[in-house]
Amino acid sequence: MKILEVNKLTDFKHLNLFSTKYKDKIGNIKSWIFASRSDSPDVMRKITNISEKNVPIADNLVSADMSGIYKPNAVIIVPFHVYYQKLVIIKEFRVPLGNYQYGFPAGLMDRGEEVEETAARELKEETGLEIVSIIKKSPTIYSSSGMTDESISLVYATCKGEPSIKWNEESEDITVLMVSHEEAQSLLQNRAIKFDVKSWIVLSIFAQTGKI
Amino acid sequence: MKILEVNKLTDFKHLNLFSTKYKDKIGNIKSWIFASRSDSPDVMRKITNISEKNVPIADNLVSADMSGIYKPNAVIIVPFHVYYQKLVIIKEFRVPLGNYQYGFPAGLMDRGEEVEETAARELKEETGLEIVSIIKKSPTIYSSSGMTDESISLVYATCKGEPSIKWNEESEDITVLMVSHEEAQSLLQNRAIKFDVKSWIVLSIFAQTGKI
DSSP states (O other): OEEEEEEEOOOOSSOEEEEEEEEOTTSOEEEEEEEESSSSOGGGGGBOSOOGGGHHHHHHHHTSOGGGTTSOSEEEEEEEETTTTEEEEEEEEEGGGTEEEEEOOEEEOOTTOOHHHHHHHHHHHHHSOEEEEEEEEOOSEESOTTTBOOEEEEEEEEEESOOOOTTOOTTOOEEEEEEOHHHHHHHHHOTTOOBBHHHHHHHHHHHHHSOO | OEEEEEEEOOOOSSOEEEEEEEEOTTSOEEEEEEEESSSSOGGGGGBOSOOGGGHHHHHHHHTSOGGGTTSOSEEEEEEEETTTTEEEEEEEEEGGGTEEEEEOOEEEOOTTOOHHHHHHHHHHHHHSOEEEEEEEEOOSEESOTTTBOOEEEEEEEEEESOOOOTTOOTTOOEEEEEEOHHHHHHHHHOTTOOBBHHHHHHHHHHHHHSOO
């Protein structure tokens, strides 16, 4: 497979569509559209045919913040409360769903931040809790690479403190929940709840084994 | 939180951007852009102010396939091979990453298909393997609801047969891998590998416990 061209199709601030022309394994030229939070998705660095059409994109690439290439777009925290011995999840209004979703605290990385700093900042903002120690941290992994290059890092951490939403931003509508092994089992039975993918997998394991 | 308006910003075949106007919890009017595989995302059904501007969208909604509302966009299979006693993963070229990614077999649901049918069809197409029995199935869960309403169902299944890529589509560039508990541990140590979120979480559990 060879990436021949990448073109930016829209010009919005936080999210854009890109089209890619690529040569498939038997030589056919095909196209693929994807969404990206980045102005210069990594796939641009894979272009094998530099045509006149995509020179401006190559220029854009050169001026991109190269130090950020391997950092994820966002950090997701899997928080386990040391005192209550419960997993922390949030019920949050998600505009793209027009509905509440159960998931983990998460947020985009600020420029210059390290993954651990984003994790601590977002956990405090969204739940009022503080990280005690980091249990494990994923590398940069991909949310749904058929439709987007969005990448995240999953940070499993123990945490302490009392849940509070007083550090929430105005646009956030969050309820903090702490769930035991048994409570995880009953949440998963509730068909009215919309779960995020990560929280559903981790809650299922926690419900089965009591471990995360 | 109230959804006031949803507008389709682009007009591509497989993926589009939508903008949402919503009222936050303190009454400010804000906007949010997201990507969707659907022409009538569920959030349209949540519009509380029907303005002249979004009447065409409301019309579009009425003519949408209402039967499909609660079906996920895609199905992801977590296949465990009964004879080899190994977890099946695929190394696949992902155009939006311009790179190979390790993940699970997956695919979009065809119209009229049930989740189990998509799982069986995609597992065969991408790996040559056949489902023996379904271990568990998630409800419709969301990939990354800050940026998209994309939804999936995760199907954990036992499978049989010999791995083969002869049913791959031309645009697919796939290698089928079967990994033991120990092999999962060493794959996860390899920092050169790009993982999909679901496969990283499930492989980590499998590496730790030998279970999925």
